[in-house]
Amino acid sequence: MSPQAHERIHREAVMLSAEWGPKLSLFWTDRDFSIGRFPPLDRIDYLDHAIVLMERERTRPARPPLTEIRQYLCADPFASWSSRARSFAAASVLDPMHRKAYLRTLLYPARFCYSWTTGLMGSNDDAVAFVNKKPVPRLDADLITRALQCRKSGGNPDGLFSARAALLVQIDACASLLAAA
Incomplete structure (x- = not known):
């Protein structure tokens, strides 16, 4: 995602909700969640807490083990x-x-x-x-x-x-x- 697209999404989120818009987190990754900001923690967050606003395809990555x-x-x-x-x-x-x-x-x-x-x-x-x-x-x-x-x-x-x-x-x-x- 380009920085401009990222910023546009954040602006739109703030317009929709002054309270929740600034707290929006955008995650990027590949299909296996092997790259991204915090790969194993992002996978756990996605599996346990995701509220999908938009998706093209549902993916269910493997849950990372404690190790x-x-x-x-x-x-x-x-x-x-x-x-x-x-x-x-x-x-x-x-x-x-x-x-x-x-x-x-x-x-x-x-x-x-x-x-x-x-x-x-x-x-x-x-x-x-x-x-x-x-x-x-x-x-x-x-x-x-x-x-x-x-x-x-x-x-x-x-x-x-x-x-x-x-x-x-x-x-x-x-x-x-x-x-x-």
């Missing part, structure tokens, strides 16, 4: 998130244009632990509830919960920035899941 999900998560997703987390932990100020990225970085450990443990793809709410119900050693679930509350309220995450050093512990907590596997 495939873990292989995927411990590679680029973990490396990218931990690099971002280290950058935020070392920063002295939170640039206003990086507020959304900071919140995502705070929330990612919950999503990582949720998918790593269950093999499922869920919302931030699902993932945060999971780490609160099934604590991961050394993971600061309270910080993640406060980040979710901030995101839901549309609040400013500047008040959470003083906790940025905790991201280093969050990295270690998630890395312990990798090491235990």
Whole structure:
């Protein structure tokens, strides 16, 4: 899909619904879901949560096994998130244009632990509830919960920035899941 087509679809979605239009996710892949943004997680999301707005042909990809999900998560997703987390932990100020990225970085450990443990793809709410119900050693679930509350309220995450050093512990907590596997 061209960038122009992608943008046009997003504009039309916003015109249809000011609330849901901005949240529209467009996924692209091949028939086997072997390429795309997050191949194994996209497959799970498609199989479990898809609301098809338009399709030319129905496809039912194979559900990825937990081993495939873990292989995927411990590679680029973990490396990218931990690099971002280290950058935020070392920063002295939170640039206003990086507020959304900071919140995502705070929330990612919950999503990582949720998918790593269950093999499922869920919302931030699902993932945060999971780490609160099934604590991961050394993971600061309270910080993640406060980040979710901030995101839901549309609040400013500047008040959470003083906790940025905790991201280093969050990295270690998630890395312990990798090491235990």
